[in-house]
Amino acid sequence: MSESILDFQLEQAIGLNVNRTAFLMTDEIARRFAANGYPLAAQDFGILFRLMKQGAMTQVEIAALTMRDKTTITRRIDGLVKKGLVERNPCQEDRRCFRVGLTETGHLALTVMIPLVRDFQQEVLSEIPDEDKAITIKTLKQISDKLISIR
Numbered sequence: 001m002s003e004s005i006l007d008f009q010l011e012q013a014i015g016l017n018v019n020r021t022a023f024l025m026t027d028e029i030a031r032r033f034a035a036n037g038y039p040l041a042a043q044d045f046g047i048l049f050r051l052m053k054q055g056a057m058t059q060v061e062i063a064a065l066t067m068r069d070k071t072t073i074t075r076r077i078d079g080l081v082k083k084g085l086v087e088r089n090p091c092q093e094d095r096r097c098f099r100v101g102l103t104e105t106g107h108l109a110l111t112v113m114i115p116l117v118r119d120f121q122q123e124v125l126s127e128i129p130d131e132d133k134a135i136t137i138k139t140l141k142q143i144s145d146k147l148i149s150i151r
């Protein structure tokens with residue numbers, strides 16, 4: 001027997017709650033970045049952090065890692081180049097592509113931004129037991145894996 005559409009509770013939908021939480025978190029961390037001299041979005045931080053951890057990458061590789069389309073990544077990287085945080089260098093193996101890497105200014109920005117992110121996460125999650133956080137992360141990864149598998 002199918003449930004009535006009137007029984008559906010949008011407030012109980014995981015997607016709605018994940019999206020709302022993600023919006024609130026990314027908006028707040030962007031505010032904190034700006035207050036510390038780095039007017040960047042959370043997406044920009046994600047790109048910078050991955051470049052720090054993995055080294056220079058092509059825009060296609062960055063798009064795949066961040067699960068964003070190439071146009072969005074190009075715009076984000078253009079902004080990061082203008083701010084002097086990353087640089088594009090031609091790929092040695094293929095002159096049609098560029099490798100994006102952190103500049104010294106980008107490395108310096110991360111020395112400010114990483115502690116801000118760490119402190120922010122601690123502040124937001126401090127009252128949630130470690131077990132609950134682990135279950136939440138595990139559940140979200142399972143949902144993510146399922147969505148990737150049905151693409």
